[in-house]
Amino acid sequence: MLLAIDIGNTNVTFGVFDGDKIKTTWRVSTAIHRTADEYAHLMLSLMERQGVTAQQVNDVVVCSVVPPLLITFEQVCKSFLKKAPLIVEAGVKTGVRIDMDNPREVGPDRIVNAVAAHHLYGGPVIVIDMGTATTMDVVSKDGRYIGGAIAPGIAISTEALFTRTAVLPRIELSIPKKAIGRNTVAAMQSGIVFGYIGLIEGLILRIQSELEEKARVVATGGFASMAPQATSVIEIVNQDLTLIGLRLIYNMNRD
Numbered sequence: 001m002l003l004a005i006d007i008g009n010t011n012v013t014f015g016v017f018d019g020d021k022i023k024t025t026w027r028v029s030t031a032i033h034r035t036a037d038e039y040a041h042l043m044l045s046l047m048e049r050q051g052v053t054a055q056q057v058n059d060v061v062v063c064s065v066v067p068p069l070l071i072t073f074e075q076v077c078k079s080f081l082k083k084a085p086l087i088v089e090a091g092v093k094t095g096v097r098i099d100m101d102n103p104r105e106v107g108p109d110r111i112v113n114a115v116a117a118h119h120l121y122g123g124p125v126i127v128i129d130m131g132t133a134t135t136m137d138v139v140s141k142d143g144r145y146i147g148g149a150i151a152p153g154i155a156i157s158t159e160a161l162f163t164r165t166a167v168l169p170r171i172e173l174s175i176p177k178k179a180i181g182r183n184t185v186a187a188m189q190s191g192i193v194f195g196y197i198g199l200i201e202g203l204i205l206r207i208q209s210e211l212e213e214k215a216r217v218v219a220t221g222g223f224a225s226m227a228p229q230a231t232s233v234i235e236i237v238n239q240d241l242t243l244i245g246l247r248l249i250y251n252m253n254r255d
Helices: 036-049 067-081 108-121 154-163 184-211 241-253
Strands: 002-007 011-018 021-029 059-064 125-130 133-139 144-152 216-220
Touching: 002 067, 002 241, 011 036, 011 241, 021 036, 021 241, 036 067, 059 067, 059 108, 059 241, 108 125, 108 133, 108 144, 108 216, 108 241, 125 184, 133 184, 144 154, 144 184, 154 184, 216 241
Parallel strands: 002 059, 125 216
Antiparallel strands: 002 011, 011 021, 125 133, 133 144
């Protein structure tokens, strides 16, 4: 079995693949100060609950946007799984050409998502990752990563509105029935959720016009399940996109 680990700013997501099929996935909150022992205890306990033992893990592939935790998880893999993980970084084969001014600036998670989206859905394709940040990544028809956009995530925007104002409350994120809020909470939900959807729709419209051909739109990330209820521009939601991309990259690089 292959263990895929996606270390994000908010959550660490794990997936165990049995061949090409995902057997189980789970996620824990990202905590920079959590030790390798603590992460190993969490990971092994969750694996055991799903009927997966450390001995069944044949290899590990890791993608991280939190540099300090990359060292931590290397230690977890080597000490507790007895495996040296494949880390998605410069020099690793991805099958996607990065057509950017400075390819090394592109986050590994964005490349992993691009690999998975192009493999599953062809190109051109636009990947929206709705996590801590909202990223949009564009892959051409011939599989080139040609750029994208980065905006604050909906959770960051919500928290900023609460922490940087004197009287506005912290609210639950849900899709309001109307854009005209009749109370403060409804008005905040309208501004945040519909404003966020408007950001996505506006960027997709601009990207589509610059491509000059219709691209499929795929969403992933923590808030991806919410957006299709409020907009028709998102065609596909795949919460396992990053894990699938990690498996594909592992297959390209294994001996």
